Amino acid sequence: xxxxxxxxxxxxxxxxxxxxxxxxxxxxxxxxxxxxxxxxxxxxxxxxxxxxxxxxxxxxxxxxxxxxxxxxxxxxxxxxxxxxxxxxxxxxxxxxxxxxxxxxxxxxxxxxxxxxxxxxxxxxxxxxxxxxxxxxxxxxxxxxxxxxxxxxxxxxxxxxxxxxxxxxxxxxxxxxxxxxxxxxxxxxxxxxxxxxxxxxxxxxxxxxxxxxxxxxxxxxxxxxxxxxxxxxxxxxxxxxxxxxxxxxxxxxxxxxxxxxxxxxxxxxxxxxxxxxxxxxxxxxxxxxxxxxxxxxxxxxxxxxxxxxxxxxxxxxxxxxxxxxxxxxxxxxxxxxxxxxxxxxxxxxxxxxxxxxxxxxxxxxxxxxxxxxxxxxxxxxxxxxxxxxxxxxxx
Amino acid sequence: xxxxxxxxxxxxxxxxxxxxxxxxxxxxxxxxxxxxxxxxxxxxxxxxxxxxxxxxxxxxxxxxxxxxxxxxxxxxxxxxxxxxxxxxxxxxxxxxxxxxxxxxxxxxxxxxxxxxxxxxxxxxxxxxxxxxxxxxxxxxxxxxxxxxxxxxxxxxxxxxxxxxxxxxxxxxxxxxxxxxxxxxxxxxxxxxxxxxxxxxxxxxxxxxxxxxxxxxxxxxxxxxxxxxxxxxxxxxxxxxxxxxxxxxxxxxxxxxxxxx
Numbered sequence: 001x002x003x004x005x006x007x008x009x010x011x012x013x014x015x016x017x018x019x020x021x022x023x024x025x026x027x028x029x030x031x032x033x034x035x036x037x038x039x040x041x042x043x044x045x046x047x048x049x050x051x052x053x054x055x056x057x058x059x060x061x062x063x064x065x066x067x068x069x070x071x072x073x074x075x076x077x078x079x080x081x082x083x084x085x086x087x088x089x090x091x092x093x094x095x096x097x098x099x100x101x102x103x104x105x106x107x108x109x110x111x112x113x114x115x116x117x118x119x120x121x122x123x124x125x126x127x128x129x130x131x132x133x134x135x136x137x138x139x140x141x142x143x144x145x146x147x148x149x150x151x152x153x154x155x156x157x158x159x160x161x162x163x164x165x166x167x168x169x170x171x172x173x174x175x176x177x178x179x180x181x182x183x184x185x186x187x188x189x190x191x192x193x194x195x196x197x198x199x200x201x202x203x204x205x206x207x208x209x210x211x212x213x214x215x216x217x218x219x220x221x222x223x224x225x226x227x228x229x230x231x232x233x234x235x236x237x238x239x240x241x242x243x244x245x246x247x248x249x250x251x252x253x254x255x256x257x258x259x260x261x262x263x264x265x266x267x268x269x270x271x272x273x274x275x276x277x278x279x280x281x282x283x284x285x286x287x288x289x290x291x292x293x294x295x296x297x298x299x300x301x302x303x304x305x306x307x308x309x310x311x312x313x314x315x316x317x318x319x320x321x322x323x324x325x326x327x328x329x330x331x332x333x334x335x336x337x338x339x340x341x342x343x344x345x346x347x348x349x350x351x352x353x354x355x356x357x358x359x360x361x362x363x364x365x366x367x368x369x370x371x372x373x374x375x376x377x378x379x380x381x382x383x384x385x386x387x388x389x390x391x392x393x394x
Numbered sequence: 395x396x397x398x399x400x401x402x403x404x405x406x407x408x409x410x411x412x413x414x415x416x417x418x419x420x421x422x423x424x425x426x427x428x429x430x431x432x433x434x435x436x437x438x439x440x441x442x443x444x445x446x447x448x449x450x451x452x453x454x455x456x457x458x459x460x461x462x463x464x465x466x467x468x469x470x471x472x473x474x475x476x477x478x479x480x481x482x483x484x485x486x487x488x489x490x491x492x493x494x495x496x497x498x499x500x501x502x503x504x505x506x507x508x509x510x511x512x513x514x515x516x517x518x519x520x521x522x523x524x525x526x527x528x529x530x531x532x533x534x535x536x537x538x539x540x541x542x543x544x545x546x547x548x549x550x551x552x553x554x555x556x557x558x559x560x561x562x563x564x565x566x567x568x569x570x571x572x573x574x575x576x577x578x579x580x581x582x583x584x585x586x587x588x589x590x591x592x593x594x595x596x597x598x599x600x601x602x603x604x605x606x607x608x609x610x611x612x613x614x615x616x617x618x619x620x621x622x623x624x625x626x627x628x629x630x631x632x633x634x635x636x637x638x639x640x641x642x643x644x645x646x647x648x649x650x651x652x653x654x
Contacts, residue, residue, distance in 0.1 A: 002523040013492050013519045015449050016554075017544035017565060159455055160446060169448045176449070177569035179546060276492040276519070277446065289468050290497025291445040 004193020007316055009309030012192040014279045017176045025183070026194040028099045033201065038098065045090045046205065049123065050080045052087075054206075056213035056370070061340045062360075069224065069363035071356060072217075074210055074372040076234060077345065083375030084206060084234040085116040089185060091202035093120035096183035103127040103178075106185040107171040109136060109164035109230070110300035110348070111143025112375055113187030118152035120185075128152040131171045133163040136300050143379060161294045164230075164304045168278055188231025189308035192279030196308050203237025210370055211241050218368060224249040224359070227372040228351040229322065230266070230302035232311045234374035239320060249321065251359075252311060253351040255297035256324035266295035268307040269315055269322040277305075282312040298327040298387065301348040301375075329354040331387055334377060346375035347384065396513045396538045398485035399437065399560040403595035408436035408617030409608070409647040410597055411624050411639075412489060414457035415440050416466030418632045420474045426628075429640040431484045434647030439516065439619065442471050442490035449518040451572025453622040457629060468498055472510045479511030487514035487540060487560075492528075501531050508535035514560045516540045522554050532559075543588065544568075545579040555591035562588050564615060566600045572622045574601030582614040605649030612650040620646060 003026075004010045012022060032038040046052040055075040063071045076084035096104055104126050108114030114130040121128035130147050134156040137144050147154050160166035168191075175184045186195045189203070207225075214222055225242060227235035229252035242248040254267040265271055268283050275284040277292060285293040285305040297303045314320035330347055333354035338344045345353055349372070356371045363369065377384075385392045402408050411430050415423050427438055443461040447454065475486065488507060495503045495517065507515065515537055520528060525539060532539040538560030543551050545568055555562060564584050566577045585596045598611040599619030608618040627642060628635045 011524055012521065013524055014521060015518050015544070015565075016521045016542045016550075017546050017568060019521050019523070019544075019550065020546050020548065159452070160459075165446065169446050172448050173451075173570045179568065273497070276496050278448070279519075281496075284493075286493070286497060288497070290493040290495075291462060292493070 004197060006310045006313035009280065009282045009312040010193055010196060011281050012279060013276050013281065014192045015176055018179070021175065021179045022192055022194065029095060029194055029198050032095055032098055038094070042091055042094055045094065046087065050086045050090060051078060052205065053209045054078055056210060056217065059341050062337070065340055066357060066360040068361040068365060069367035069369040070365070071360060072222070072368065072370045073343070074206060074238065074370055076206065077349070077373045077376035081112070081116045081119050082378070083112045083116065083346065084203060084237060085113045085187060086119070087205055087237065088187065088199050088202040088233060089113070089116040089120045092183065092185045092198065093117070093124050093126060096185070097124050097126065099183065101181055101183040103182045104185050105129045105131070105171055105174055105182055106187060107164065107167040108132045108187065109167065109303060110379060111136065111140040111147070112301060114154070115143050115146050115150070117185050118147040118150035121152060122150045129155065131155045131157050131167045131174065133167050134158045135162045136164070139300055139383065140379060164300065165292065188233040189236045189310060190231040190278060190280060190306060196280065196310055199233050200236045200240060200310060203233050204240040206234065206237035206372060207239060207241035210238070214370070221245055221248055222370045223363070223367040224251060224369040226251045226253060226352045226356050226369065228253045228302060228348045228374060229307060229311060230255065230304045230348065231306070232308040234372055236308060236310055238372040239314070243319060250314070250319065251355065252320055252322045253325045253355045254322055255299050255302035255351055256326045257296040257298070259326055260324045264296035266297040266303050266305065267324040268305065270324045280309050282309045283307055298330065298383070299347045299351065301346070302351065323355055325351040325354045331384055333357055334380065334384055343373065344377035344381070345373045346377050347380040349374045396536060396560055398483065398513045399538055402437040402485040403561065403616050407612040407650040407653045408595070408597060409434060409643065409650060410437045410439060410617055410619040411435050411643055412439040412441060412619065412621035413628070414454060414461050414625055415442055415471045415474065416461035416464055417457040417625065417628050418460070418635070419464060420466065420470060422633055422636065424474055424478055425636050426639055427478050427484070428482065429636050430643045431482055433640045433643035435484065435643055436617065437485040437487065439487055439489045439621070440471070440475070442468055442488055442494050444491040444494050447491060449570055451570040451622060453626050453629070454571050457625045460629070468494060472506050475510040475512060485513045486511070487516055488512055489516040492517050492519050495528065500528060504531045504535050504537055508537050512537060514538035514540050516563060518542060522550065543584060551584065551587040552591050555588040555594065558592060558594050561595040561597050561616070563619065564596050564598045566598050566602065566611065571600055573603040577601050577607065577611070581611060585615050605645055608646050609649045609653065613653050618646070618650060
């Protein structure tokens with residue numbers, strides 16, 4: 001059996017051309033993850049540049065309004081570049097630099113990971129190229145401009161459905177084309193080993209901080225932690241340090257789009273089947289012949305037909321729960337958090353807020369819930385306005 | 395080793411054309427197989443279309459899209475192969491992606507392929523480390539799971555060659571499938587590393603489109619594989635592509651005929 005397994009999931013299903021590249025990456029990562037100098041540099045970048053630790057904010061109004069569990073928000077939206085993506089990107093670009101790479105490539109959906117990668121590349125003096133579905137370059141024109149402003153080259157991907165999955169495919173193709181000086185900064189806990197492990201380790205800072213902050217504020221662990229799941233990087237970061245704490249409920253909120261009973265959904269665990277794609281064995285939205293489904297969600301960042309292998313495993317063993325949240329529910333939550341707490345969440349994060357809203361009243365006032373706000377919602381304002389019938393443009 | 399695949403390399407250098415099944419239609423794919431055999435093809439690679447073929451360049455990606463849009467399914471491809479096998483003994487291997495096999499049920503797929511008359515299977519997204527779950531079943535049903543080596547494989551070649559079956563697919567260049575002006579990899583050196591481990595035929599693919607390239611590649615190996623150049627003809631001429639492809643295959647086979 002190959003390396004990088006989470007139960008039956010994971011593995012390295014990639015062309016032979018890339019095998020030495022992932023082996024080299026694994027070797028470098030295993031070396032640097034225990035290297036004090038690497039960790040010192042990374043911690044300094046996370047703290048001084050990205051603004052960590054992020055706040056664990058007690059949402060008093062939301063708690064009072066919902067009348068149940070005490071709600072805390074983990075404010076990844078306050079990080080530099082406005083999302084949790086920077087945690088992973090600073091780690092990977094620093095690692096790439098240590099490996100002697102001079103160029104980074106990345107896929108992006110909504111553009112958050114692309115902007116974060118372009119940012120880290122600008123900071124560390126690396127060449128950067130980002131692949132983004134053509135449809136997404138149109139939906140997220142501002143992020144395209146930001147990446148270019150930061151010195152990156154943005155490629156609009158026209159193959160397939162011209163969205164996130166095609167951006168991943170195209171970035172993989174580009175990596176097979178140019179390997180020796182190039183590192184692929186994968187943006188989520190997916191793809192071939194060692195990416196799901198590397199990205200999880202770099203995102204695990206989220207749950208490490210939640211744990212410390214919660215013990216400081218409440219003197220105990222939370223009862224429930226929630227995060228949105230596309231590929232699943234902010235969710236695994238939110239869950240990871242609680243996996244061994246069996247009394248902490250872990251809930252991942254998937255994008256159900258127009259509903260899990262429609263074809264216009266991206267809720268992989270609710271509607272997908274076991275498969276092999278993008279380097280990993282996991283659950284995927286696909287037809288009976290294994291053709292990958294053209295998924296849909298209002299959230300470009302969750303608009304992906306698969307889920308990271310560690311989530312698939314946490315689901316299999318019943319350690320984490322995964323629930324679908326529709327566009328309508330997410331948009332309601334987007335507006336709700338803006339009004340009650342003065343925090344405009346990313347539409348991705350609003351999926352977690354929506355489910356928190358749903359279950360908080362069912363839990364006692366003695367319960368504590370943490371919701372990770374994975375990113376800020378500036379990028380989504382125009383789209384949500386249009387969803388509500390108001391024609392504004394950036 | 396599958397007997398028909400061994401025979402494909404028994405009479406000089408092999409010419410191995412690739413087709414995307416169902417582009418433009420499964421009926422034309424069937425006619426193309428017969429035409430290519432007449433033109434001198436030694437082994438035929440049949441691509442089962444996949445929605446997201448990550449190892450393919452634009453030409454074959456588009457053929458996959460066309461074939462799927464035309465309603466091609468794995469079951470329809472099996473039915474076509476069954477029909478073809480009644481009319482010809484030419485060695486045939488499937489080229490597709492892991493999920494097409496896995497989602498059908500790995501054993502169910504391989505059993506069905508063997509019964510339909512296929513001789514081997516190429517899965518470009520299944521490297522040495524992941525091959526076991528497919529290879530065990532292939533061996534059980536007499537199909538060769540074809541191993542690939544790439545210009546980046548270096549010290550991995552020995553490990554891969556030792557367990558290779560049928561023939562070794564030598565990927566000529568970095569990147570995805572598609573026509574290239576120049577192939578700069580030292581193919582001869584790669585082939586030598588394979589042969590040091592195992593006496594198995596080596597065929598070179600990725601980037602070959604001209605008779606000169608085929609000659610140069612076959613000269614350093616046991617055969618040349620051509621995909622995009624043929625698929626491009628299928629795309630350009632649609633249902634009228636059969637004579638065009640036949641002429642092309644003949645020209646390519648003639649270029650490598652008689653090489654030592």
